[in-house]
Amino acid sequence: MTHQTHSYHMVNPSPWPLTGALSAFLMTSGLIMWFHFNSLILLALSLLTNTLTMYQWWRDIVRESTFQGHHTPTVQKGLRYGMILFILSEALFFMGFFWAFYHSSLAPTPELGGSWPPTGIRPLNPLEVPLLNTSVLLASGVSITWAHHSLMEGNRKHTLQALLITIMLGLYFTLLQASEYYEASFTISDGIYGSTFFVATGFHGLHVIIGSTFLIVCFMRQLTFHFTSNHHFGFEAAAWYWHFVDVVWLFLYISIYWWGS
Amino acid sequence: MYYKFSSFTQKLTGAWASDAYNPQGLRPVVSTEAPPIIFATPTKLSSNSTAYDYAGKNKVPELQKFFQKSDGVPIHLKRGLPDQMLYRTTMALTVGGTIYCLIALYMASQPRNK
Numbered sequence: 161m162t163h164q165t166h167s168y169h170m171v172n173p174s175p176w177p178l179t180g181a182l183s184a185f186l187m188t189s190g191l192i193m194w195f196h197f198n199s200l201i202l203l204a205l206s207l208l209t210n211t212l213t214m215y216q217w218w219r220d221i222v223r224e225s226t227f228q229g230h231h232t233p234t235v236q237k238g239l240r241y242g243m244i245l246f247i248l249s250e251a252l253f254f255m256g257f258f259w260a261f262y263h264s265s266l267a268p269t270p271e272l273g274g275s276w277p278p279t280g281i282r283p284l285n286p287l288e289v290p291l292l293n294t295s296v297l298l299a300s301g302v303s304i305t306w307a308h309h310s311l312m313e314g315n316r317k318h319t320l321q322a323l324l325i326t327i328m329l330g331l332y333f334t335l336l337q338a339s340e341y342y343e344a345s346f347t348i349s350d351g352i353y354g355s356t357f358f359v360a361t362g363f364h365g366l367h368v369i370i371g372s373t374f375l376i377v378c379f380m381r382q383l384t385f386h387f388t389s390n391h392h393f394g395f396e397a398a399a400w401y402w403h404f405v406d407v408v409w410l411f412l413y414i415s416i417y418w419w420g421s
Numbered sequence: 422m423y424y425k426f427s428s429f430t431q432k433l434t435g436a437w438a439s440d441a442y443n444p445q446g447l448r449p450v451v452s453t454e455a456p457p458i459i460f461a462t463p464t465k466l467s468s469n470s471t472a473y474d475y476a477g478k479n480k481v482p483e484l485q486k487f488f489q490k491s492d493g494v495p496i497h498l499k500r501g502l503p504d505q506m507l508y509r510t511t512m513a514l515t516v517g518g519t520i521y522c523l524i525a526l527y528m529a530s531q532p533r534n535k
Contacts, residue, residue: 172495175512182515189522197529205518212511220496226481227488228496237431312428385479396428 167234169224176217183209218377222394226386236393243397247404250367254408257363258415261356265420272351276420281353282345283421289340290417293333297406300329304375304399311382314389323379326402330372337365357416364408371405374398 164170183206190203225231231239265276273279284290307322341358348358378398381387387395425436425444488499498504 172497174495174497175508176497179511179515182519186515186518186522189526192529193525202518202522202525205514205521209511209515209518212507212514216497216507216511223488223496223499227484229485229489233431240431385481 167232169230169232169235171224174217174220176213176220179209180213180217183213222381222386226381231391231393236391239393239397243400247400250404251408254360254363254411257356257360258411261360261416261420264352264356272353276353278351278353281350283353284340284344284417286413286417286421289336290413293336294409294413296329296333296336297409300326300333301403301406303329304402308395308399311387311392311395312389316382319382319387320379323375323382327372327375327379330368330375330402334365334368334372337361337368360412360416364405364412367405367408371398371402374401 186202186206186209190200190206193199193202268274268276268278277283303322303325307319307326310318310322346354346357348354375398378387378395381394423436423438423441424433425440426432427434488496497508
């Protein structure tokens, strides 16, 4: 049996890129069917197939790394580059929505009453729940750093505790934000204010949910002894993503909640 | 000049003396002396420091042996039946859904005669 003479990972042929691409096709078509023909079947199918693809693709990566040992330092370096570039692309994604917000709010049109917030809009008080949300995410940044140091020092109990605290804080943020959405006196269809507010904070909320899911997966993996004190890139990637989510919130809070009120 | 290992870039980077004298990840030295000899019934050496552990024992070594069996099966089917069922379900839903989608798009593109 021949062995490779390089430190890269030659992956087994996998069906998941195909199912992922097809599920994306179903998702876009499903949205059209929902918007124009009031049918949810295709969208529901797309969400299901997308979830199945993600579950099996990442399950395979855990098998290849933790169980088969394919993640050499060279492979890990590539994964680090990949995660950094992905997070950078997400940062640019959010910058677009911040551009839209500042475009509309720096020079409010006469139709809005020439002011920001526009006439008739009662913005949320930035010193109430939004400030609590800020402290919740900042605290979660501290707890995830504690978790990381505990992991590097080989302290299993503390790693699990700190990770759990981080996840709880993330879920608390999501619940608080959901209640704010319910209580707000304006909706997404209330002019440009509503659009910029809910699209920017909405995408952020989606990223908090994604980040929390990633952290929950890390928690399960830590429970089942997957991470070692010097090889735990999955955890580091989750931590980077979580810090990114925190930073985006800080920009949102300062721009939309505070300056924009 | 002092150096430390940056876990972010995975390289050595410059550091201050404080990092050199308080290195990251330094754990207190565990005594390497042999424990005193016990002449009575030997007690079992506990492998867990906590009274109970959340997930039981570490199954990773067995899973490593299992997944490293060289049977030529690709990674996404390596566990056998449960993997196959999930793969077939995913494929069926995705490909079936695509066919349904193409038909729906074809029908939606037909002009509605008034």
